């Protein structure tokens with residue numbers, strides 16, 4: 203047996219150590235586990251600074267604004283788990299400019315509208331974990347979680363988490379949300 207996990211095995215993506223624990227601890231909505239964690243808090247090490255430089259499909263980018271963008275969480279707590287974040291590498295909510303604060307809020311609202319149109323969730327968890335002690339996976343770059351919730355969703359999560367179709371689901375989810383964002387919002391056409 204090859205020591206590398208097969209391409210379609212659940213072990214081939216995501217950190218294996220904290221897999222289910224991550225799904226079962228909503229207060230720790232970490233973006234990235236220990237293995238992929240940046241070595242330090244600099245811009246060079248920061249995936250949230252790198253993602254916008256690439257293409258949307260590769261980076262799972264749902265929408266781009268002027269000062270903020272929306273990206274799917276690579277290790278979702280729930281299906282359609284998005285994050286809204288500034289392009290600028292800042293860690294604290296109070297570091298945002300007024301314009302960034304407004305756009306972060308507006309894109310969070312739009313993420314909820316789009317999520318409702320695509321996935322019809324019954325509710326949401328919205329939130330920013332400030333600092334590693336508070337559960338931020340990448341504390342150096344502020345990100346607001348938008349997590350759709352369904353009644354009883356905690357029961358199917360482990361099943362979804364173990365399925366080999368997860369990478370396809372993420373790509374498919376990104377496309378559906380990105381398409382809905384363009385048609386539902388209309389802000390880009392303004």
Ligand SMILES: [Zn+2]
Pocket residue numbers: 244245248249250251252290291292342343
């Ligand atoms: Zn960054």
